[in-house]
Amino acid sequence: MPDSIRVADIAQYEGQEVTVKGWVYNRTHKGKLVFLLVRDGSGFVQCVAFKDDIEESMFDQLIRLPQESSVVITGSVRADKRAPGVPGGYEIGVKQVEILQEAGQEYPMSLKEHGVDFALDNRHLWIRMPSQWAILRIRATVMSAVREWLDTNGFIAMDTPILTPVAAEGTTTLFETEYFDEGKAYLAQTGQLYNEANIFAFGKVYCFGPTFRAEKSKTRRHLTEFWMVEPEIAFCDLDQLMEIEEQMITHIIQRVLKDRSAELKSLERDTEKLQKIKPPFPRISYDEAVKTLADIREKEMDREKKELLDFEWGMDFGAPHETELMAHYDQPLFIYGYPTEVKAFYMEPWPDRPEVSKSVDLLAPEGYGEICGGSERISDPDLLLKRIHEHDLPVEAFKWYLELRQFGSVTHSGFGMGVERVVAWICGIEHIREAIPFPRTIKRVYP
């Protein structure tokens, strides 16, 4: 028997005496009884102390014990439908409390609502709150599910460098740093090019780590530092890529539903919408999406909204377009075959339609937008060189990348999935800054 139990496992200990080590999340007292809501990292449990059951001096201490004090509580577990908490439904009848530290009285994160700025300034404390705790536990499960699915489906984890000499898509949106006598280095915005080298050694690979974008994007869907998993597969075309994406996403959803139902419930997430997610996901071409948008726009009576939906073939979709398109789907939606011009230089052109690329975005339902972006890569060395010239990229820096196409070039594809966007969708939260422990945005590098 361990010296203490985890709150998450409390149901196993009904009727037994247990010890819990944790922190006082909330305290309320009612004359001769006091309720302590205690969190231990694995969950939240209500502890009830009656004045007659414990020493009087201890009871007097408990009724004024500040929020966040660290405690070791011993008592007996009983089922009680009234007991709040995560998972909830059980409480501890307190027999003994050891106060490790009485917290200071100036704890800033009171239980009432807080503004965005204040909450973010106190992110180091905010993560203790049930909502943030639940989101970040789900994030951990999402990341675990990603690795689990890839590892059991023949993918090899192959880490790509974070310090890189050149950008895959130009250097304007990269964080720059001095690199000894070698000139500038940049924080990676993707591991894709290195992944492409890796597939010729390992077949199916993925990298999974932080990526950095110095874009001045100030929206609820953007961070300057975010986590991305990027699978890359040899002998794989665009159709096969979409199958991989939908299988992986479905596995993630299933894992979270199975292992984090208490957290989803505490976030009041409508899990029925998640339970519905099943492959195959609907697939439409960019051309079809443009046509659908035109129809929607035609029927729209509101002039302002109509203007917002203005669109011509060749443009990339904005947020209003994505929202309108997704209004008709309760599954994630693949949109494939974007115009070559709006996409990156390395994408394979559509056979007999060079103005279209073999690219695909995956849009999440409920307005969460693009969660995956991928494509079939150019396998012809001459075409790739031509594209590098057209995009004014430094050929010398891409020498090794071009060589990949000279020694056993094959059809290959890959995609990137933004972890925080997926977590935000699964949790049903407004902003992706809550989907990472310490968010980095254009206006914030503290704490």
Add this chain to the structure above:
RNA sequence: UCCUCGCUAGCUCAAUUGGCAGAGCGAGCGGCUGUUAACCGCUAGGUUCUUGGUUCAAGUCCAAGGCGAGGAGCCA
């Protein structure tokens, strides 16, 4: 870079046409045997983001600046 909005007690917010600076939570004290962000009573708590201007009078109107949020563009 552009557009829109905001800044008042530790926190979340109110303050009518320009006319005495307010509430809830949090903190302190007291009460209560089933609370769920408990409740009830009392107490303390203010450079209204900054600077300048208009006015008998500015939280409120004007100008400049600062900080933040949402969105556009760009993207996962």
